[in-house]
Amino acid sequence: MSEPISGAAAGAAGWSVIGGLAGAGAIGAGLAAVVVMCAITPRSAKEWAVGVISTVVASIGGGAAVIQHYGLEHWAFTPFGLVAMLGLVFACGLPGWAIVRWLFNYIERRRGADLGEVISDVRGAL
Template structure:
């Protein structure tokens, strides 16, 4: 895994990972009814693992977005929109 290119990129990645963990983890716990796991130590550790894993996709999405932007920073908006349209079809 490559390191972030700037402190700003690192901060945005970390913030999105934390928010993805907190919000995504809460949604997963709520959706699957994992509240009972909080009754003992092993269950709490498992819940923290679930919450942590929910933050990893947020980190990956932010990294992909930064790489996409970096590749196209010299392009105009119309070229970027065409690239996105090509990628979606």
């Protein structure tokens, strides 16, 4: 059995091997998906899968876009910076499922419409 300090060192080394930034992104995306699933309960298994996927993609893609836009890549070199990046990734994922759900509801309501009707409807809304 190893002592706590060497166990913690091994955990930190493992975190570095896995990739601290990728791990922070995965944690932030996963937490955002859990929060969204608790806040807006899916109506079916299919909707649950769509919710998880869209939240994770919004977390990772949106978080990366915000970090890139504001030039925050240097945060990846410190533990506190990684935590801040985790928060950004988490926050970017929260609206992901809502946007996808709104889009699918809109598509479902316009199921029988042709492309011209949808385009004129969207133009009228803008």
